[in-house]
Amino acid sequence: MYINFWYPVTLSEELKEEPIRVRMLSQNFVVFRDSKGKPNTLSDTCVHRGGSLSGGVVREDCIQCPYHGWRFNGDGVCQRIPSLGKDAKIPKRARVDAYPTEERYGIVFAFLGDLEEGKRPPIMPINELDDEKNWRANVLTYEANINFERSIENGLDAAHNEFVHPTHGHEGEGDDYKVGKLDFVDNMFGPKKWGFGFWHAFKSPGSKSDGPQIKEASDERMAGSGIVGPNQMWTYIVFNENSEFRQYMFECPVEENHVKIFLINMRKMMLDPNMDKPIADRCMVIAKQDIVILEQLDPVLTPQFNTKEFLVPSDEPCIKYRKLLNGWKKKGWKIDTTELTTNLGKKAYAIPSPARKTQKGWVLDKVPLS
Numbered sequence: 154m155y156i157n158f159w160y161p162v163t164l165s166e167e168l169k170e171e172p173i174r175v176r177m178l179s180q181n182f183v184v185f186r187d188s189k190g191k192p193n194t195l196s197d198t199c200v201h202r203g204g205s206l207s208g209g210v211v212r213e214d215c216i217q218c219p220y221h222g223w224r225f226n227g228d229g230v231c232q233r234i235p236s237l238g239k240d241a242k243i244p245k246r247a248r249v250d251a252y253p254t255e256e257r258y259g260i261v262f263a264f265l266g267d268l269e270e271g272k273r274p275p276i277m278p279i280n281e282l283d284d285e286k287n288w289r290a291n292v293l294t295y296e297a298n299i300n301f302e303r304s305i306e307n308g309l310d311a312a313h314n315e316f317v318h319p320t321h322g323h324e325g326e327g328d329d330y331k332v333g334k335l336d337f338v339d340n341m342f343g344p345k346k347w348g349f350g351f352w353h354a355f356k357s358p359g360s361k362s363d364g365p366q367i368k369e370a371s372d373e374r375m376a377g378s379g380i381v382g383p384n385q386m387w388t389y390i391v392f393n394e395n396s397e398f399r400q401y402m403f404e405c406p407v408e409e410n411h412v413k414i415f416l417i418n419m420r421k422m423m424l425d426p427n428m429d430k431p432i433a434d435r436c437m438v439i440a441k442q443d444i445v446i447l448e449q450l451d452p453v454l455t456p457q458f459n460t461k462e463f464l465v466p467s468d469e470p471c472i473k474y475r476k477l478l479n480g481w482k483k484k485g486w487k488i489d490t491t492e493l494t495t496n497l498g499k500k501a502y503a504i505p506s507p508a509r510k511t512q513k514g515w516v517l518d519k520v521p522l523s
C-alpha cells in the first residue's frame with residue numbers, strides 16, 4: 154500500500170450530513186461535509202486522547218470529537234478546546250492531518266500523502282461522462298478479500314479471460330488459442346511516469362452470454378488496459394465502432410488483504426436507462442468470477458521476487474506494473490505493514506498530509522514507510 158496517490162473514499166450519495174468513518178490503507182479517516190457541502194477527509198484519531206472523530210458531530214464546519222468536544226476544521230486545525238474555557242488560545246500542535254479532497258463522477262476522492270499540489274498524479278479523467286448522447290454510465294462498488302495489487306494485475310492480464318470468464322472465452326477448448334501480440338502504449342492519462350497501457354486483439358464467442366446480447370459483425374475484438382498510479386485502471390473493449398465498453402476502476406486498499414473497488418462502466422450502446430440494471434448485474438457476474446480466483450491466490454501479496462513465480466510473455470504488463478511499484482517504493486511511499494502490525498493496538502499513526510511539509514510538531518507519528 155502506497156501513500157501519495159488519490160484514493161476513492163466513498164460514493165457522494167453516501168456522504169450526507171453525518172460524518173462517516175472510512176478505512177483506507179489500514180488507517181481510519183473521518184469524512185464530513187461543511188455547510189457548503191464541500192467534503193473533507195481527516196485522520197480519524199483525535200490528538201487529545203485518541204477519540205474517534207467520526208463518532209462526533211459537525212458544528213460550525215468543524216468535526217467535533219465525541220469524547221471532550223475538541224473541534225477541528227476542514228484543514229485539521231483545532232478551533233476549540235472546551236475544557237480550556239471560552240476564548241482560550243489554541244496550541245499549534247492541536248491539529249490532525251487533513252487530506253486534499255475532491256468530488257468527481259459521484260465519488261469522493263482523497264489524496265493520501267504529503268506531496269505538494271503540482272507533484273501529485275492525476276485522478277483518471279472520464280471524458281465520456283460529458284458525452285451523454287453516446288455514452289451511458291453505471292457506477293458500482295464492491296469489496297473483496299484481495300490484495301489490491303493482485304486485483305490490478307488481474308486487470309492487466311490478457312490470458313485469464315479465456316478461462317475465468319466463460320462468456321468472453323472458450324475455456325481453453327480451442328486448439329488455436331493463444332494470447333496475441335501486446336502493443337504497449339504510454340500512459341493515456343498524463344505523464345508517462347504514472348502508468349502505461351497496452352492493446353491486443355482477441356477472439357470471443359460474443360453472443361454466448363447470460364446477459365444482454367451485443368450485436369457484432371465478427372467475433373474479433375480489440376481490448377486495451379492500462380494503469381494510472383498503483384490503484385487506477387482502465388479497460389476498453391471495442392466490439393465495433395458503435396459498440397464499446399470503457400471501464401474505469403478506482404481501487405482502495407482497505408487493508409493489505411482487502412480491497413474496495415469503485416467501477417465506472419461506460420457503454421457506447423444499449424443507452425436505454427432500462428439497460429442499467431442488466432448491465433450492472435453482468436458487471437458483477439464478471440467481477441465475481443475474478444474474485445473467486447483472486448481470493449485463493451497464494452501468497453496473498455504479490456511475491457517480492459520474480460523467481461518465486463514462473464512468468465511467461467503474457468505476464469509482461471504485470472512485470473511493468475511491478476517495476477513502477479518498485480519505483481514508488483524507492484521514493485519511500487510504501488507503507489511498512491510489518492511494523493504497522495507489530496504496533497497494532499499500541500500506537501496510532503497518521504498518513505502524512507501536505508501540511509507536514511511546512512509545519513513541525515505533529516502529535517502522531519506518520520505511518521512507517523519502507
Ligand code: FES
Nearest residue numbers: 199201202204218
Ligand atoms: S479525545 Fe478528542 S477531545 Fe478528548
Ligand SMILES: [Fe+2]
Nearest residue numbers: 307313317443
Ligand atoms: Fe477478469
